[in-house]
Amino acid sequence: MGKTIDKLDTLESQSVYILREAYREFKSLVMLWSIGKDSTVLLWLARKAFFGHVPFSLVHIDTSYKIPEMIKYRDELALQFKLNMIVGQNTQALKDKRSYPDGTVDRISCCKALKSDALKNTLSGAWPRLRLNHKTGQYEQDTNTEPYIGVIVGARADEEGSRSKERYFSPRDRNSDWDVGDQPPELWNQFKTDFAPGTHIRIHPLLDWTELNIWEYIERENIPITKLYFDQGEGKRYRSLGCYPCTTPVHSSARNVSDIVKELREGKFKNIAERSGRAQDKEDGGGLEKLRREGYM
Amino acid sequence: MVIEREGMNVVIVGHVDHGKSTLVGRLLADTGSLPDGKLEAVQQQCKQNAKPFEYAFLLDALKDEQAQGITIDTARSFFKSSKRDYIIIDAPGHIEFLKNMISGAARAEAALLLIDAHEGIKENSKRHGYMMRFLGIKNIAVLVNKMDLVGYDQKVFEKIKTDYSQFLAEIDLVPKSFIPIAAFHGDNMISGSKNMPWHKGGTVLDVLDSFKKEAPLDQLPFRMPVQDIYKFTEDGDERRIVAGRVECGSIKVGDDIVFLPSGKKNRIKSVEYFNGPARREAFAQESIGFTYDTEIYIRPGEILCKSSEKLPHVTNKFRANIFWMGKQPLIKDKTYKLKILTQQVPVIVSDIVQVLDASDLASSREPHVDRYEVGEIIFETLKPIAFDVVVDSAPTGRFVLVDNYEIAGGGIILAPIFDTDSNLKTHIQKRDYNWERSQITPQLRAHKYQHKSALIVIAGKIDTGKQRIAKALEEALFNLGKNVYFLGVSNRLVLATQDSKDKVLSKYDALIHLGELAHLMTDAGLILITSITDIDHYELAMIKKLNNPNRTLVVCVGEDSRFNPESVDLMLVENEESDAAVNKIVDLLLNAVVLVSEYEI
Secondary structure (H helix, E strand, O other): OOOOOOHHHHHHHHHHHHHHHHHHHOOOEEEEOOOOHHHHHHHHHHHHHOOOOOOOEEEEEOOOOEOHHHHHHHHHHHHHOOOEEEEEOOHHHHHOOOOOOOOOOOHHHHHHHHHHHHHHHHHHOOOOOEEEOOOOOOEEEOOOOOOOOEEEOOOOOOOOHHHHHOOOEEEEOOOOOOOOOOOOOOEOOEOOOOOOOOOEEEEOOOOOOOHHHHHHHHHHHOOOOOHHHOOOOOOEEOOOOOEHHHEOOEEOOOOOHHHHHHHHHHOOOOOOOHHHHEOHHHHOOOHHHHHHHOOOO | OOOOOOEEEEEEEEOOOOOHHHHHHHHHHHOOOOOOOHHHHHHHHHHHOOOOOOHHHHHHHHHHHHHHOOOOOOOEEEEEOOOOEEEEEOOOOOHHHHHHHHHHHOOOOEEEEEEEOOOOOOHHHHHHHHHHHHHOOOEEEEEEEOHHHHOOOHHHHHHHHHHHHHHHHHOOOOOOEEEEOEOOOOEOOOEOOOOOOOOOOOOHHHHHHHOOOOOOHHHOOOEEEEEEEEOOOHHHOOOOEEEEEOOEOEEEOOOEEEEEOOOEEEEEEEEEOOOOOOEOEEEOOOEEEEEEOOOOOOOOOOEEEEOOOOOOEEEEEEEEEEEEOOOOOEEOOOEEEEEEOOEEEEEEEEEEEEEEOOOOOOEEOOOEEOOOOEEEEEEEEEEEEEEOOOOOOHHHOEEEEEEOOEEEEEEEEEEEOOOOOOHHHHHHHHHHHHOOOOOOOHHHHHHHHOOOOEEEEEEEOOOOOHHHHHHHHHHHHHHOOOOEEEEOOHHHHHHHHHHHOOHHHHHHHHHHHHHHHHHHHHHOOOEEEEEEEOOOHHHHHHHHHHHOOOEEEEEEEOOOOOOOHHHOOEEEOOOOOHHHHHHHHHHHHHHOOOOOHHHOO
16 A cells, blocks of 8 residues: 655655646746756756656856866766757856956856846847757757747755745746746646746746755765765865855865765754855845846846 | 654744734744754844844844855744644735735645734634635644733633634634634743643644644545656657646556546556656656556546546536635636646636625625635536546645636635536527528528538648648639638637737637637628638537537548547548549538539529
């Protein structure tokens, strides 16, 4: 008789359900892949949902300041999983040296230009999209410039304040605006999948997951994850991955997934938030909520 | 391996300012779920600023810290008892936030309903009570808060208990208990109250721990709403998989199944699940996939059921209770989009039996349901849908209504209705009654034109040569001297609107439009030819009804299993040659007495 459905089973089932709803409802659907653990779990959940296949494109926004191992890992996995991989970039801002590492703007403005603006224009098709050619292993300019209407994102409610207010299906209007106070109701697994022309929808299958759930699931499913999360013998590892000028490793000797799970369950990170190593979160009080309204993921 | 503790989602509801934040703050503090020193720090801060301490400040402080990077989620706070882990879901008390309250509460397994002892029962105390009943939350405790403000007077408590119990009885809801508390001071929160020795009913934590988890849904008959059918051919994958989440029940390889509403039968061949051990069974709440023995055409929206079990109702009319959140009222005779499980269909509000103000249960009979009101409604769909009534199977007896792109209402199904009186029928009766007739009867027209009128629908899948055949037919009939017209906009009507408007509703509108247009032109004596892609049996039936009493003939090009064979007058093979096709259709017209020989010159 009955199988015990545990916490991870429940989370997986809900995420898979959301992904399938999104795939059925949105013709023009993409998934954002930041190469980090959350969106890699999301990618894995897509393979769960579609029985080993990933039937939509993955978009990565390359700020050019990503840790080099991340890019290498991205392309390896893209080839292995046969992903439709698309890369976007704010080449103009980089050319003009409008970035925090260049010393010309603050962190929040840098995020806006290299992440939010690049993302917005890659999704709309206004800026060039580079698509991975699986035969050559090289990126080529994509001929498809149709805007993406549905965007699957790996945000979790427990990450920071503004994300806890998200819905599974969260509409943004023509200007990517997000009306935090007036969000659609979600009940009995019915989501907002109807929208006025010009709206696009952010889909958040990981909303209910915690950082610990993510690592427990990576352990259970044996999901390939970039080595940057593990201590390579120097007593340091990344807990959250971003651009190297704004992400510092934490002191930890966790060498593998089960070490990390243990560390999160009972170790020193039990009560310290994951994004504590992300400098832009601290820059100003409402900064991230504002950025999210402007399209930051 | 860590043994997993049981978790429970609790929603805290009640009128604004009846003490929700204080209750949450106190629960977190008293159960030791706060970071070390947090409570003292906030108390100290209040002292310095000469402000009286409030637990709400504690929650604000946690929110601030969260922004700075400490893991406490204010939208969902966590605390533990010795029995289980609790997750408190944020549910704003203000009426403006009712849809947020509903979104939160719809995920709750238990509810604490707060009433201010000093202020007494307010309209949201009742409205929220009603909503808990509506959402089917069975674990409910009523907390009469701020007992300190009424001198811990038992009489005040008993009065509220009596009055509120009476209200709850009217909506058929029995709370597990009433507890007098002073959340701020901690009376009856996790330990008994010296101030209220007369209360023997336990503390808030006691009652939470006494709540029982719902029985697993495995015991109900099997239902899996079909989310999609996948055939991903990459890497030589041959599987055709029907995917969905099992809402309730269980199933195994070899079980006989039936898809409803279509009634198509099959048998489970395999259970499909990526990256896990091979499976032969599937259970409630799993998102999973199946392959089946014989290939059949199934669309998303059907419910996969087990033939041996009690099946859902299949009909196009039902009675339901709804609550309305839409900016525009719900109006009688208006068409909305119904989303029930994975089915999405147009639905007409065929009658509003009664409208209820959930805050005082006053009922009235009105032609609309306003925002935040509750209504008992008769709904009618064009096509039969499959569902259960909510008391038999809650997960498969609930739906939402979409108005102008927004989820504007939620509903629970009370009973199916099986009758033949349809909204469309009434519409047609009215139309025909008001249709002023001239001296020129259809018979006179037919005699003059040498043929009767008819609508010829050329249907079938996309790219099967339908339009080419339609045009060739028009030309042939024209050359025979018939009054014929090829209506080339049907596909545009039915398909083009899909990009800009709601798919389901715009298609329905377009079909009505087309049916009325056809009726007009056939009434004028024409032979009207049109080709339509992506139309099914029920939609075709609707066009036929609208075109009545004039004749409708259906020619199907290629196999299309969405039609019942009896609804098709002529089958053609896919991409049949124009000449052959035209000959067959003209034969059909002769046989079907449209071009009766007595009228031939």
